[in-house]
Structure formats: C-alpha cells, structure tokens
Amino acid sequence: MTTAPVDPMLGRLIDGRYQVRSRIARGGMATVYLATDLRLERRVAIKIMHGHLADDNTFKTRFVQEARSAARLAHPNVVNVFDQGQDADMAYLVMEYLPGITLRDLLKDYQRLTPEQTVDIMDAVLAGLAAAHKAGIVHRDLKPENVLLADDGRIKLGDFGLARAASANTATGQALLGTIAYLSPELVTRGVADARSDIYAVGIMMYEMLTGEQPYVGEAPMQIAYQHANDQVPTPSSKFSGVPPELDELVLWATARDPEQRPADARAMLDRLREVEGAVRGVAGPVPELYQPTMVLADATATAETRVLQPPSAPVPTAVADPEQQGEESAALTARAARRKRKGYWLFALVLLLAGLAGGTGWYFGAGPGSLAAVPKAAGLEPAAAQALLEDAGFEVEQGERYDPEIAAGLVSGTDPGPGAQARRGSVVTMLVSLGPRILEVPDVIGQPQADARAALGEFAVADDVVQQFSGEIDAGAVIALLDGDGNALPADYPERGAITLVVSLGAVPDVTGMSIGEAEATLSEVNLELVQGDPQFSDDVDVDVVISAEAQNDPMRPGDSVLVIVSKGPDLVEVPNVITGQTVAEARAQLEALDFTVTSNVPEFLEGAVVAAKQSVAAGDRIKRGSEISVNF
Known part of the structure; x- marks a missing residue:
C-alpha cells in the first residue's frame, strides 16, 4: 500500500510571516493554502505560484498582475488582497480567507438554481464586477469556480489572475485565455476583450445556473469555441420552462454575438437585473379592489360589441318599484356608499403610509443612517x-x-x-x-551561515547590506555579530520589525610573514587591505626584503584597514678595522668594542696600556656579524 506524498509546503513559514496550515485548492498556475498571518494573528488564504513556472516571466507577470488588479478594488463583493511578495524563488499572494464553497460546488450539488437564487447570486457578482469595470479592470476569466460563497452568506468575486486594464479593445496576447465555455465570440475570433466580454461570460453563467447545463458542449475545445463564434445562445426557458421571461431577455442581452448589442458594462446589467427583480420574485401584490379598473371584454358572439362588467355591489334596477321600496333601496345605497367612502379613506391612508414607509426606508438605506x-x-x-x-x-x-x-x-x-x-x-x-511593535527575544545566530541567520531573524527587518569583518574564529560567510539601527551591539530583546544589520566574517586576515614584500602587498590587496611598511630590521634568519612580521592596525579588522609589515635587511655585518698598527692593546680593544665586537687578548690587563698589539684574529677589511669575537694578541 502506497501513501500519498506529503506536500512540502505544509508547515512552512513563508517570508518569516505566513505559517502554511493546509491546502485549499490547486490550479494550473498556483496552489492556494490556508495559512496564519503570525504578525496580525489571523487566517488568510495564500496563493503560491507553481515552482516550475518560476522562470517563466509571462506567468510571473500575470501572477503579480492579479495582486495589483485586485488591490485596486475595495468592494464587499470582491475578495480582498492583503499582500504580495517573493520568498526565494517562490512568488506568493495573500488574500482574504473565506470559508465556504464556490458556485461550481453549489451547481454540482443542486444541478440548477431557482430564479430567485440566480438573481441573488448574480446581483452580488455584477456588483463586484461593476466595481472592477469602474476601476478600468476587465476580469477575463469569469466562471463559477471564481465565485465564492462564504459560510456567513457573503458572495465574492475572486481570481483576477487574467485581469488586465481595460481599453477600447484590450488585446489578450493569446486568442483563448480564460475558460473556453465562457469565452465571448470576439475573444475566440479576434483575441480582443473588454468589459462586454465579461458580460458575455456572466450571461453564460446565468444560463448554466437556470438550466443546470452550459449552452454549448463538444468533444473538443475548438468545437465549443466555434459555437460561441457562430451560434446564438438559446433562451434558458427553452431548456427549462420555469424560467421567467425577464431572465430570458437578460441572458439574451448579455450573450448577444455582437458586443455592441450587449450591456456596456456590469453596472448597466446590474441596473436592469434590479429592475426585473420584483417581477422574478413575484413581490408585486394584487392591486386593491377600490383601484381596479373596469374590465372591458369582447362579446363571444359579436366582434364589435362589448359589455361592461358591473361591480358586485351595484344594485340591479327594477322596472317598477313602489316609493317605500325605493326609499329602502335609497337608504341601503346611501349606507353602502358611505361604507365604500370610509373604506376608500382607509385604503388611501394605507397607501400613503406604505409610500411613506417605502420612501423612509429608501432614504434610510440610500442616504440616511442605514446607507x-x-x-x-x-x-x-x-x-x-x-x-x-x-x-x-x-x-x-x-x-x-x-x-x-x-x-x-x-x-x-x-x-x-x-x-x-x-x-x-x-x-x-x-x-x-x-501598542507599538512586539518586543521579541533575538535568536542566537552567531556562527550560523548568513542565509540561515536571515531565516531565523524573519520577524525583524534585516538589512540587505552587511558589515564585513575579518575573524580568525568565525568561518567566512558566517555571522560574527548583530548591530541595531544605530550600529550598536544588539540587545537580547528587540522590537518586531526592528532594523538589524548582520556582521559577516571574511575569515582570518591573511598571514604574509615569510613572503617577499611584493607578494605580501598583492595578497593583502586581494582582500581589500592596505599594506603599510615599517622600518626594515636586520635579521640573521630572514632574507633581505622578506617579511619578518605583519601586525593588524585595527581591532576588529574590516576591509580598507591597514596591516603594518616589517621586512628584513638581512644580517648586521660590520667591516673590521686595522687595530694592530701603532696602537696599544688597550687602544685596539677600545676601537673594536666601539663597533660592538667582543674583544679577547692574551696580554694581561695591567699591561694592555703599555704593550703594542702585534696581531688581530680577523683581518682588517673583512665584514663579519656585529658582536662577533675578535682576538688582539701580542
């Protein structure tokens, strides 16, 4: 038995802020996850572009375009976009999280919707789309999958991944962007879309909601596209007889093959939908009896003759009546007339009251406190x-x-x-x-590679630029220290999103001891250090012009600092003078010791002032190391 692979995104912290919890949906361009915004402590939906599209500039541009398009809209029927960014090579989009289902899910469960349900949903869709059209945005991918039905009853339009700024004729760049079942004829034939192309897609959606099926089907996408380009969408009532004629007319208007024959934008269609809504819902009650017009019906036996139906309460006059009977009838007629008059006053007052309530309600919700x-x-x-x-x-x-x-x-x-x-x-x-920023404990990142340190410090604002510093204890590329916004050492606790600068090791200062002066200068120059040459020194062990010692001039050492270098002059040799000609041993001793030689003699000390030197152990003119021993004997 094999187990399904675990999604590597689950549990991942994106951009140091969004903790991925679970997967919601997957599409051809991106996957949507449920995540927690750790900064604001709320649930969000995060849309992450597929990794194999990261190198495709077209997809990247379209992905960013969705964020920009949706961010320009602020409407209750449009999904809010909170953030957009990139974590390494992964582009993401943060949106409002709406627990619920899509219109596609609803259609799968119920096949088709009632006219009243269709009107409710289309009112919200057109309201959100009208806001987009007003902002100059064409959605270009309207379909039931992009209509979100939240658990709390809200209806929102989402997925502006194909949205583009509208012009008179907005070219798509590809002939068949969007879903083929909802493409307008002009998109199929000319690859051009504007607000009326969105209206066509809305009409197809209405047809599908009212009938439970799409108007055009085929085995291949091009068959469906051909029907869009050449056929007129049928009325929904031709498939299902319960559809009101007002909605038939609305679907035909929205799906006219000629864009000029459609509503100019979503606002025009929304206004018409709201005009026919009362008729669809059947809310127009019966007209009060007092105000019913007289009915005139054609007689069944004569083409030109008509007859008037009398009100039930009107008396039928008799041919002959006695005065007493006429008086009784007159009194009855007077009483009935009075009752009708009183009833008329009450009905008139009721009409005025209802009109006032309607006007007051309209004012309340249109311009008053409830608007x-x-x-x-x-x-x-x-x-x-x-x-x-x-x-x-x-x-x-x-x-x-x-x-x-x-x-x-x-x-x-x-x-x-x-x-x-x-x-x-x-x-x-x-x-x-x-309350200001949260005060957070700073993670210990000393000695960690720079990339790992940045990830661990995700809740702070780590500067892109780093301070480079030489260190003999921390490997090159690892963090030596952290600095605050003023360049001082960072404390253990620090504000969220506070500025941090990394101090990164360049490794140890190169050891140039034993190199020639030219090699030492080149080596230090490669790591942007300056060689400063001190006074040369004699050395019995180091050759001439070879570095005896190198000393860093700053602590800590950073690029641009200097290194003091001492080079060798070689051994300290001195020329031996002639000390035996005409000099006493004491005079010879004094002359040699003045040159730092060590002098020995076989002449007793008390005779050195009287005895003339006879010979010296090192011949005059020879060069020997300073401090060497020379014998002066008699």
Missing part, C-alpha cells in the same frame, strides 16, 4: 482625531488595541473594517490603537 459608506483611513492619527473622523462619517466607534511594528504606540494603527470598506452608517467600527 453604505466607505470607512475613512484613520491610521497614523491621534485616537481623538480618528474617532471624530469616523463619527463624522456616520459610524459608532469602539476602541481596541493591537501590536503594530510601523505605527508608533498611542497612535491609531487601523480600523476593522479596514479603510475603504463599505459599511452601514450607524454600524460599529473598531478603532485599533497601536
């Missing part, structure tokens, strides 16, 4: 100023706290919901006051 408003940006403000700003925007404010490595303690770090998010006026916005 949506964008949460203003409050980060970096004093709490009092931020609270006033939020209250002026119509929100109630609660205060919270959180650590923030960038915002100083005591200032507002942010809000929940975040800036730009749409929220109801009168709803509560939490104002988060910064």
Whole structure:
C-alpha cells in the first residue's frame, strides 16, 4: 500500500510571516493554502505560484498582475488582497480567507438554481464586477469556480489572475485565455476583450445556473469555441420552462454575438437585473379592489360589441318599484356608499403610509443612517482625531488595541473594517490603537551561515547590506555579530520589525610573514587591505626584503584597514678595522668594542696600556656579524 506524498509546503513559514496550515485548492498556475498571518494573528488564504513556472516571466507577470488588479478594488463583493511578495524563488499572494464553497460546488450539488437564487447570486457578482469595470479592470476569466460563497452568506468575486486594464479593445496576447465555455465570440475570433466580454461570460453563467447545463458542449475545445463564434445562445426557458421571461431577455442581452448589442458594462446589467427583480420574485401584490379598473371584454358572439362588467355591489334596477321600496333601496345605497367612502379613506391612508414607509426606508438605506459608506483611513492619527473622523462619517466607534511594528504606540494603527470598506452608517467600527511593535527575544545566530541567520531573524527587518569583518574564529560567510539601527551591539530583546544589520566574517586576515614584500602587498590587496611598511630590521634568519612580521592596525579588522609589515635587511655585518698598527692593546680593544665586537687578548690587563698589539684574529677589511669575537694578541 502506497501513501500519498506529503506536500512540502505544509508547515512552512513563508517570508518569516505566513505559517502554511493546509491546502485549499490547486490550479494550473498556483496552489492556494490556508495559512496564519503570525504578525496580525489571523487566517488568510495564500496563493503560491507553481515552482516550475518560476522562470517563466509571462506567468510571473500575470501572477503579480492579479495582486495589483485586485488591490485596486475595495468592494464587499470582491475578495480582498492583503499582500504580495517573493520568498526565494517562490512568488506568493495573500488574500482574504473565506470559508465556504464556490458556485461550481453549489451547481454540482443542486444541478440548477431557482430564479430567485440566480438573481441573488448574480446581483452580488455584477456588483463586484461593476466595481472592477469602474476601476478600468476587465476580469477575463469569469466562471463559477471564481465565485465564492462564504459560510456567513457573503458572495465574492475572486481570481483576477487574467485581469488586465481595460481599453477600447484590450488585446489578450493569446486568442483563448480564460475558460473556453465562457469565452465571448470576439475573444475566440479576434483575441480582443473588454468589459462586454465579461458580460458575455456572466450571461453564460446565468444560463448554466437556470438550466443546470452550459449552452454549448463538444468533444473538443475548438468545437465549443466555434459555437460561441457562430451560434446564438438559446433562451434558458427553452431548456427549462420555469424560467421567467425577464431572465430570458437578460441572458439574451448579455450573450448577444455582437458586443455592441450587449450591456456596456456590469453596472448597466446590474441596473436592469434590479429592475426585473420584483417581477422574478413575484413581490408585486394584487392591486386593491377600490383601484381596479373596469374590465372591458369582447362579446363571444359579436366582434364589435362589448359589455361592461358591473361591480358586485351595484344594485340591479327594477322596472317598477313602489316609493317605500325605493326609499329602502335609497337608504341601503346611501349606507353602502358611505361604507365604500370610509373604506376608500382607509385604503388611501394605507397607501400613503406604505409610500411613506417605502420612501423612509429608501432614504434610510440610500442616504440616511442605514446607507453604505466607505470607512475613512484613520491610521497614523491621534485616537481623538480618528474617532471624530469616523463619527463624522456616520459610524459608532469602539476602541481596541493591537501590536503594530510601523505605527508608533498611542497612535491609531487601523480600523476593522479596514479603510475603504463599505459599511452601514450607524454600524460599529473598531478603532485599533497601536501598542507599538512586539518586543521579541533575538535568536542566537552567531556562527550560523548568513542565509540561515536571515531565516531565523524573519520577524525583524534585516538589512540587505552587511558589515564585513575579518575573524580568525568565525568561518567566512558566517555571522560574527548583530548591530541595531544605530550600529550598536544588539540587545537580547528587540522590537518586531526592528532594523538589524548582520556582521559577516571574511575569515582570518591573511598571514604574509615569510613572503617577499611584493607578494605580501598583492595578497593583502586581494582582500581589500592596505599594506603599510615599517622600518626594515636586520635579521640573521630572514632574507633581505622578506617579511619578518605583519601586525593588524585595527581591532576588529574590516576591509580598507591597514596591516603594518616589517621586512628584513638581512644580517648586521660590520667591516673590521686595522687595530694592530701603532696602537696599544688597550687602544685596539677600545676601537673594536666601539663597533660592538667582543674583544679577547692574551696580554694581561695591567699591561694592555703599555704593550703594542702585534696581531688581530680577523683581518682588517673583512665584514663579519656585529658582536662577533675578535682576538688582539701580542
């Protein structure tokens, strides 16, 4: 029995911040994982591009484009993008995590949806898409897999991996980007997409939701593409009779083969959807009896004759009536008229009340306290100023706290919901006051290779540039010390995201002792050290111009510092003078000792001043080592 391979990403810490927990989904371009943002202590979805695409600049560009496109949107029906970056050769994208299912999962479970469910979902999809179109972004890959249905009821549009800034005719660069079942005719035939291409995909999705199947099927993708380019999408009611005609018309409008015949953008289609929503839901109740018009029906036996249906309460006049009977009937008619009049007043008052409630509700949710408003940006403000700003925007404010490595303690770090998010006026916005950065224990990385040290210090801001230093104890490439932002030794505890500079070993200073002066200078120059030559010294053991000693001039030694070098002058030789001609032994002794020679003689000391030297053991003119012994005898 074989076991499935373990995903190497599980448990990995990405960029020193995101801890991968489990895999959510895998696509052709990237894999999505559930992760924990250790800095903000929240769950996120992290999308990691497949490793085999890392060297493909086209895929890399498209991957980064998704982050930039989605980051430009701030809408309740668009998945939020929090961060984007690269860890080694791995590109990643951090998004809002929405536990739930996709529209594709829903269709698999239920085959097709009711018109009311379709309207609910399409309202959210078109609202998010309208925000993208307003920002000049064409999604280009709309399909049920990219519509997220959260467990809490939120509906969001995601995966802007193929999104691109819109122009009059935005070329795709490839004829068939996106999923073939949802491609518009102009994408198939000309490889050109704009906002109306997204509308076509929305129409195909509506058809699929209402009927449980796609309009075009085939054994090969090109068969499906051919049908998109040459056929008109049928009405959903031709497949399922329960589809309202208003939704038939909307699908036909969205999937017109000619882009000019479609809605100009998602906002236009959304407005039309909301116009027909009441008819789809059947919320228009019966008209009150008082205001029902008189019905005029063609007589069954005459083509031109008509007859008027009388109200049930109207009396049928008789041919003959006595005055008493007429009086009773008149009183009854008067009473019925009064009742109808009172009923009319009540119905009129009810209509006015309902109209007032509708208007008040519309005002409340359109411009009043219940309307949506964008949460203003409050980060970096004093709490009092931020609270006033939020209250002026119509929100109630609660205060919270959180650590923030960038915002100083005591200032507002942010809000929940975040800036730009749409929220109801009168709803509560939490104002988060910064506690400053967390104070963390600095890991012991002394002696570790530079790459390992950087990984261990992931919660700090480690500078790209390092300080290089020579060390005879730490191997080259390993960390010698850590410096804070001011260049001082780093303490044991340090703020999160605090600036750290690594001091990295270059190995020991080269030993140039025993080298010629030229070799020593070249060796030190290779490691960016300067040779400074001191006064030469005599040496009996070291040849002339060979280095006797080398001494570092700084502690610690860094590139650009100097090394003091002493070279040999060779042995110290002195020329022996003639000391036996006309001199006493005492005079000869004095002359030789003045030259640092050691003098011996066979003449007693008390006679040296009287006896003339007869001979010397080293001939005059010879060069011998200073301090050598010379005998002066009689």
